[in-house]
Amino acid sequence: MTEWMALGYLNSFLTRKMAALGVADYGVGNMRSVANALNKIGAEWELVNDPLKVPQYSRLLLPGVGAFGPAAMRLGETGLGKALVLAAQAGTPLMGICLGMQLLGRTSEESPSTQGLALLEASTVRLPPHHSVTNTGFRKVQVVAAFRRPNSSTLVCDYYFNHGYHFVPEDVSVVAAATQWAEVEIVSAVSRDNVMGVQFHPEKSQGQGLAVLDRFARSGHLLL
Amino acid sequence: MKRIILGLLFDGNDFYLSRNFRLQRLGDMSWLRTNFQIFDLASQVDEIAVFHVARTEVSPDFSRSLAELAEGLFVPISVGGGIRSLEDADSLFRAGADRLMFSNCLVANPRLVNQIADKYGRQAVIGVINFFHSQNDEILVRRGSAGKIVTEKLDDLPLTQMTAAVGELVLQSVDRDGSGQGFPVTSLSRFMELDSWPWIVAGGFGSFEHVSQVLMDTRVQAVLTSNLLAFVGDGLMRARRSALDLGVTLAKWELFSEDTTDAP
Numbered sequence: 001m002t003e004w005m006a007l008g009y010l011n012s013f014l015t016r017k018m019a020a021l022g023v024a025d026y027g028v029g030n031m032r033s034v035a036n037a038l039n040k041i042g043a044e045w046e047l048v049n050d051p052l053k054v055p056q057y058s059r060l061l062l063p064g065v066g067a068f069g070p071a072a073m074r075l076g077e078t079g080l081g082k083a084l085v086l087a088a089q090a091g092t093p094l095m096g097i098c099l100g101m102q103l104l105g106r107t108s109e110e111s112p113s114t115q116g117l118a119l120l121e122a123s124t125v126r127l128p129p130h131h132s133v134t135n136t137g138f139r140k141v142q143v144v145a146a147f148r149r150p151n152s153s154t155l156v157c158d159y160y161f162n163h164g165y166h167f168v169p170e171d172v173s174v175v176a177a178a179t180q181w182a183e184v185e186i187v188s189a190v191s192r193d194n195v196m197g198v199q200f201h202p203e204k205s206q207g208q209g210l211a212v213l214d215r216f217a218r219s220g221h222l223l224l
Numbered sequence: 225m226k227r228i229i230l231g232l233l234f235d236g237n238d239f240y241l242s243r244n245f246r247l248q249r250l251g252d253m254s255w256l257r258t259n260f261q262i263f264d265l266a267s268q269v270d271e272i273a274v275f276h277v278a279r280t281e282v283s284p285d286f287s288r289s290l291a292e293l294a295e296g297l298f299v300p301i302s303v304g305g306g307i308r309s310l311e312d313a314d315s316l317f318r319a320g321a322d323r324l325m326f327s328n329c330l331v332a333n334p335r336l337v338n339q340i341a342d343k344y345g346r347q348a349v350i351g352v353i354n355f356f357h358s359q360n361d362e363i364l365v366r367r368g369s370a371g372k373i374v375t376e377k378l379d380d381l382p383l384t385q386m387t388a389a390v391g392e393l394v395l396q397s398v399d400r401d402g403s404g405q406g407f408p409v410t411s412l413s414r415f416m417e418l419d420s421w422p423w424i425v426a427g428g429f430g431s432f433e434h435v436s437q438v439l440m441d442t443r444v445q446a447v448l449t450s451n452l453l454a455f456v457g458d459g460l461m462r463a464r465r466s467a468l469d470l471g472v473t474l475a476k477w478e479l480f481s482e483d484t485t486d487a488p
Contacts, residue, residue: 030318040298070342137226163345210480
């Protein structure tokens with residue numbers, strides 16, 4: 001990192017707005033759906049495409065619709081990837097959505113020559129052969145007790161998935177939720193300290209999805 | 225888990241009904257909001273599919289209208305029709321589309337379909353096959369739009385190549401489109417070459433029983449209906465309940481309420 005960038009980061013931390021949620025806008029995928037959802041829940045949020053502004057936010061969202069390679073390259077080209085890593089290392093809650101969760105890991109079979117943010121020790125691999133080449137639709141998500149929302153009577157909730165690759169962490173203790181797909185159990189949510197991700201699309205999962213975003217926006221926690 | 229998808233035929237200004245692919249204007253966005261409570265309807269379905277029926281390429285105006293429509297929809301949105309370039313696709317994704325649907329391009333411009341799959345992933349691409357029966361009961365496939373319609377025998381199409389870059393497949397009955405007579409389930413056996421696909425079936429749904437009965441078919445993953453008049457009010461919710469009663473697995477969801485989000 002250059003000196004001016006370092007000074008920019010320092011200044012950004014000093015002028016940090018504690019209530020705002022920053023949504024990483026790296027020019028790939030469907031930012032508008034996340035924006036619509038955040039507007040619906042009344043969150044205070046902004047799109048952030050300037051890496052120097054990333055430290056200003058008290059929570060960060062990394063959405064993603066698209067392929068791993070182009071998205072990882074855009075994160076690199078824009079400088080947002082490095083900025084997100086630094087913010088996460090400084091303790092800012094960061095949540096990746098779908099491809100955004102996959103980008104938290106190191107690599108993906110979808111684009112073997114590109115690297116993820118490596119905030120979690122994980123790789124993304126193709127879904128095993130099945131009747132379908134993609135996991136599309138609402139699926140039941142089995143939530144690990146620590147990530148269960150308060151007052152919930154069930155550990156299972158339906159969320160919308162649409163992906164062809166899935167996230168495989170090296171350390172299973174980061175798994176916050178899992179989903180049965182065909183004959184295998186895939187990881188549908190992960191969390192380690194302030195870094196978390198969901199393979200499903202909360203912004204597309206009707207009321208319970210909006211509630212996940214609302215809880216993250218308000219508390220910085222992953223509760224399903 | 226199976227799905228019920230609501231189709232909207234939209235030219236960027238007005239919404240339409242279709243009968244055998246002939247369009248009948250219903251009204252504009254405010255009309256749809258007032259008369260069909262579109263955002264209430266959306267809370268009854270798993271997905272929305274928007275068919276761009278202007279018979280031109282996607283325009284910035286259409287993308288703006290799509291963005292306006294998407295503001296109040298918290299379910300996945302698929303968009304098809306008039307996508308001629310990667311820039312059109314980018315514009316639609318920016319406007320709120322989650323997936324794009326292709327029919328003519330599967331044959332006429334597979335390079336574009338591949339480009340979009342490379343950039344957005346195969347899960348973001350849906351193939352649409354519009355089929356009908358000939359007088360001697362052959363299955364014919366229709367593609368293209370007014371003035372440039374092409375009809376081919378199903379058996380003559382390179383189905384494997386056509387679907388190499390798509391994540392799901394819509395089988396749409398032209399014969400039954402808008403008829404309210406039900407989807408021709410018996411036709412599905414003619415698509416055995418594509419039987420490894422999760423099929424979305426469309427065309428003919430006129431009652432909640434039609435929807436629930438077809439969802440019982442193990443080959444069918446989702447039902448798509450654009451017959452707004454048949455499902456006005458709580459018609460889609462009744463279809464959902466009927467399917468659940470028959471043992472079909474469908475998602476259950478809550479409406480969002482700030483009072484019940486339980487943030488610590």
